Amino acid sequence: MHHFRRPSDAAYLLNFSLAIIAGIAVSRFKLQSRKEISILLLAAACWLAGASLNLRVESMRWQTFTLTASACAALALWRLQKPGTEWRTTLWLLAILIIDYRCFNLNGRFNQMRNTAQLFQDNQIVRLLTQKIHERQEALPPRIETRNTSVPWDNMVVFQNILSTQGYNPLRYTLYEQWYGARENSLVADRSTPFNPTMGGPISRLLGAKYLIIGHREVTSTPQPPDDYQRIFSDKDTELWSTDLSYSRLLNPTRAHLLAPGAAVDAPLFASSDFRNVLLLTPRDHEDARTASALVLTCNGQVNASVVSATPTQQHIRVQAKDNGWVVVSELDFPGWQAELDGKTIPIHRANGMFRAVCVPSGEHELRFRFHPWSMVAYAWQHAHGSPVL
Template structure:
């Protein structure tokens, strides 16, 4: 849609269509992943191609400068705020960049190109034996779904015969998609070509992502458009005369890719299975080609093209509808909606315990670890406050200090650094971690030097639930001495900031002893209401002190004391705090990422300038 609107806006010099393009293209860009980046590059190249293909490039550009300006202004207005906030998070996240060696592990193994026409050449729809983590260490970040490119034997036949052998892929109006197809192929092959390494080093943004195979989305788009052009040309012009070099390239490339796939399959004893799949796909291609050739006379070409299109659709539906690659049984995720049996009993027990904590004025956090994939998101679905989950990107300091791991179903990803060396450490208590929900007994959890004090609430299988005593209140008051020892906004000159100092050592030293004591608790603080993005607290104190809120410090939060804006301080590396005067007060924390103050801070962070505050 964006590509069509771009071409129409430039052709008709329409400002209205230019705005439409800006809206659609902004939606693409806001995907904020590598696919979005590559699609934006395609749109840029398409605009350049339109300019370069005109007979008078300077005049063409001058006549459409207003339309291009409309696109830039409208698109920029839509993108600037979400992109600023994205860059703000990336600056503070645990993974703002990737290493080339890691990214290359997400390359597409060349033999996987055979799946374009032969869907089951690696047993993808049964028991996968193709390239991936189990069979190829150099591409261990790929799997059967990422390596599956099935486009159809019929469309592949059209592209190889009409487009490559017949030369129509390089006709005017087709060259942009042909170049896109070639470049995206080189990109997704990753380590097997020089192109990706050069792009990673010299093209801005590529080093922010892993998996060259993401280019398969762009590859598929180019393939679909180019094949559509080939079929439309067949209807209009008939069968092209074969070109010797094009024919040689099409035949040799096809044989090389399929032969390498069969050879790879032979490593695991599946050469016969792979050959059988290749023969079936080859037969379909020959039948489709013979049919189109037989119907090459003008009156019959449109009907032949329609029938071939229906065959291509049927092929895609047969192999891809409700495949295990894109659909799973509802029962696999029942725990997220209607849990039953032991899982339902475990969830009910935990939620009753959490409700009892809430009635006592506590705000417990939960850690779910070592249970099935659906349990990764169960805390979010059920409204539990969790220390982990399925979360590849996290606030960098939190990730370093707590080390919860990217996927909580995989116990091996849960690390216990110096700052969080056990579930009863000071940081765990400050976070309010109270319940462990495990897929095995606590004593089997590797990485713990000693078992923490705990109360077994439920013994599995399949679920074990433990209560860890000693969690600190979510909110409390500190007196003068405790406040000065805790806050980070008054560091001596030359002392490293929280983002510069080694996070684990800093947290270990600051949180090595509990901060609650009778001397440092001059008043009472109580959460009146709490919801995502908003916390209201009532305080009463005889003297000025520091209100500690054990929620993460992050830009975009603002605080008010009795309706008056008050600066938020960073305390104990991770948390938020406020200076509160003596007396009784109503305090509100609100998350307002779109406020002018936060957008200014985000811009300063992007430009590398010091921020004026939270």
């Protein structure tokens, strides 16, 4: 986690901070004080009127109904000049908030747009893709990879519970960019890395990207998928392809190779590795390398693992092993994740460049990965002060 995807995204933190400050400030208002409420409502009426006039830009039709928010504040200012209860004042303030949100809705731009989320969900390829991904009801379903597509394929697949290797995220994670080559959005050129030179590359397969979505655009040529892909469906805008070469989201390799921290990885060797059997330990630091070195020769048994449940912040896996063995999950080795085996914390090792791996002992166990946001905050704080924790 290195920096914001683009400078404007840093404003989200500023907006959040301003919201907290505004909430604290408003909590200091005395609802029974006619003077304080009058000043608040007068400022709100003027501010909302200015916000409405500010929408009169060349690329947008002025939405005159947005003046309703300012009119509501002015009406509340007039009505609350008469004596009343604190509940009446509270209800007027809530009414202004609701009308304000309805009128402006992200500066009013979305008020003029079509329901793109519904249009995306009604798309025939989206419906077919959703059916294929969820028909087996897997807790860790396959992912999709997109090329040359429109922006909805970046951020609206979440409505269908479809996991994509690309998407919108205001934070950039250097590790993911280094190995996979994530792009900012669908409107910019695709990026490649030595470990994922093309769509359907080694990292794409490790991510479990079984499906490939290719868009048609007038300004760009349509990319051709690798030979191992089969076309499932296509229309005038999009093609849907699939491959059988993507890895399972849960791997149990029996041969581990440990690299030194920061050592260069041979890209051709990486591409030719069968990660169903081979585990490449790429330690994040010297501590990770030290704990992993003791496991390379002893953790090589067969493991039967099945996912019980999975959400964006936790995975519950049931394992059964005759000997010590590896469990590799196709999820990022991201700050804040912790692993527990039967309720006891065990170390997570960075595997295959950017994924999470743990060594489980023989027997039947309950393995859980959980995300702890405050641990991520602690990492970000240490990293900002130059501590080499990752």
